[in-house]
Amino acid sequence: MLADYILKLSIKDNDNSKDTKVRHKVGYLAGLVGLIVNLLLFIVKLTIGLIVSSVAVLADAFNNLSDAASSIITIIGFKLSNKPADKEHPYGHGRLEYLSALIIAFMVMTVGFQFIITSFNRIKNPQPVTFEWLPFILLLISILFKIWLSLFNKKLGKKISSSALEAAATDALGDVFTTLVVTISLFASTFTDIPIDGYIGGLVAIAIIYAGFSLVKETISPLIGEAPDEELKKSINNRVLSYDYITGVHDLIVHNYGPGRVMASIHAEFPADIDVIEIHEIIDKAERELSESLDLHLVIHMDPISVETKEIAEARNEVENILKNIPSINSMHDFRVVGKEDKKTLIFDIVVDAYKLASSSTEEKLKTDICNAIKANNLQYNCIVTVDKEF
Numbered sequence: 001m002l003a004d005y006i007l008k009l010s011i012k013d014n015d016n017s018k019d020t021k022v023r024h025k026v027g028y029l030a031g032l033v034g035l036i037v038n039l040l041l042f043i044v045k046l047t048i049g050l051i052v053s054s055v056a057v058l059a060d061a062f063n064n065l066s067d068a069a070s071s072i073i074t075i076i077g078f079k080l081s082n083k084p085a086d087k088e089h090p091y092g093h094g095r096l097e098y099l100s101a102l103i104i105a106f107m108v109m110t111v112g113f114q115f116i117i118t119s120f121n122r123i124k125n126p127q128p129v130t131f132e133w134l135p136f137i138l139l140l141i142s143i144l145f146k147i148w149l150s151l152f153n154k155k156l157g158k159k160i161s162s163s164a165l166e167a168a169a170t171d172a173l174g175d176v177f178t179t180l181v182v183t184i185s186l187f188a189s190t191f192t193d194i195p196i197d198g199y200i201g202g203l204v205a206i207a208i209i210y211a212g213f214s215l216v217k218e219t220i221s222p223l224i225g226e227a228p229d230e231e232l233k234k235s236i237n238n239r240v241l242s243y244d245y246i247t248g249v250h251d252l253i254v255h256n257y258g259p260g261r262v263m264a265s266i267h268a269e270f271p272a273d274i275d276v277i278e279i280h281e282i283i284d285k286a287e288r289e290l291s292e293s294l295d296l297h298l299v300i301h302m303d304p305i306s307v308e309t310k311e312i313a314e315a316r317n318e319v320e321n322i323l324k325n326i327p328s329i330n331s332m333h334d335f336r337v338v339g340k341e342d343k344k345t346l347i348f349d350i351v352v353d354a355y356k357l358a359s360s361s362t363e364e365k366l367k368t369d370i371c372n373a374i375k376a377n378n379l380q381y382n383c384i385v386t387v388d389k390e391f
Contacts (some may be wrong), residue, residue: 030156030165031075034172037149038068041142042179048135054138054189056182056201057113057139063175063208066111070104070168090264094258101167101219108171108214122198125341130297135390139183146176167215174211178204228254228264236264236290240300243286245270245279250333250351251388262296269333272304306336315346315381322373328356328366334386339355346374346383354389 045061048054064235085092150172157165185200233252240249255263268286270279283300291298306312316335323329335348352366367385374383 011176016302022247023162026156026160027162027165028075028079030153030168031071033152034071034149034168035068035075037145038064038071041145042068044138044142048138052132052135052186054182054186054197054201055115056197056204056352057135059111059118059201059204059208060175060179060182063108063111063178066107067168067171069107073100073103073107075246076100091257092261092358094261095223096258098219098223098258098327104167104171105212105215105219107212109209112205112210112212115208116202119198119201119205122201123195126195126198130250133202136183136186138181139186143176143179143183146172146179150176167218169217171211174207178207181207222256226256228256232294235294236266236298237293239290240266240268240286243268245274245282246286247271248333250303250349251301252330263299264296265299265301266381267301267303267333269303269305271307273307274304276309303334303335312337318377319348319370319374321347322370322377323350326366326370328352337381342380344381344391346381348383349386349388351388 042061042064044066045057049058049061083092083096150169153165153169153172156162157169181200182204185196189196200343233255236252236254237249240246246268249266250269251265251267253265257263268283278304283302287298287300315337319335320332323332329350329352330353333349333351335346337344337346339345350370367387370385371383374381
């Protein structure tokens with residue numbers, strides 16, 4: 001309930017959560033809340049760590065300090081990522097949000113490595129840990145704060161589709177488990193002389209490093225160009241096909257320049273005998289409507305295909321029967337027959353799975369094998385095959 005109340009301070013019910021201004025306000029709010037909560041937890045845990053002389057608690061405290069710094073980076077990241085496009089960056093600065101998440105991840109890992117060294121030294125030179133009920137209770141309360149912060153960031157991250165906020169939510173959830181382990185070790189230290197504090201401090205440090213490494217993997221993927229979301233691909237394909245006269249789609253390409261800055265292009269097939277002005281108006285309408293509803297910039301290429309005749313239908317079926325026995329081929333499009341009498345040529349594109357093709361053949365060999373198979377079935381056709389790769 002508190003999360004909903006805080007969220008309403010920056011976003012109204014009728015606001016578009018994908019709007020850049022709304023995203024900026026939500027990101028700034030999340031960063032500010034995270035900064036306050038983590039600074040408070042750092043102060044509390046630092047005090048507890050010094051009072052009870054626990055390296056595990058101190059490690060957890062500085063983990064919270066790194067989280068506070070991460071919150072500052074989140075605020076800066078949202079601020080910079082919402083800078084308008086300029087001459088040097090015509091698609092905006094949206095990927096700076098990914099960079100801010102990457103910086104957070106490296107900061108988390110740095111803290112982890114530092115406390116591995118501290119924990120190792122504590123194991124070599126053990127010191128007694130003083131158990132007191134008040135610090136113990138405060139640590140339990142801090143766990144509740146982190147659970148709330150994780151849910152808060154997750155809610156906001158999903159609301160505005162932010163990888164930086166979802167990364168912060170994952171980090172906060174990891175902190176819940178590390179603080180829980182630290183709290184248990186503090187209680188257990190009263191029953192043993194084993195330097196459990198140092199061992200638990202080391203485990204906490206390893207957990208911190210792992211969390212940072214996971215964040216690095218999740219953040220680098222969109223930066224280097226990850227495959228588009230399958231649901232988005234299906235949605236674009238199906239919705240373009242829903243418009244009049246469009247009989248097929250292919251060559252969908254999606255470019256991600258940061259949240260809310262997605263560009264896509266697709267080829268739409270239509271019968272060649274349709275009036276070009278009429279189909280152009282339909283394509284324009286599809287571009288406008290789908291760009292708005294899917295929150296991206298969509299460009300549709302008009303791709304006229306031959307009007308189906310008995311000869312074309314028979315030739316298409318023949319080729320499809322040949323292609324279905326080749327595992328690396330996903331589909332065929334732009335099929336047509338050109339030429340006259342005994343000088344006819346089949347022209348078509350095939351979409352191949354790039355990874356399956358790489359392990360089984362080459363493009364040139366694949367095209368040669370297809371053309372040879374077609375000639376073996378019907379010598380009157382030559383063929384021209386274009387290979388499109390689907391990654």
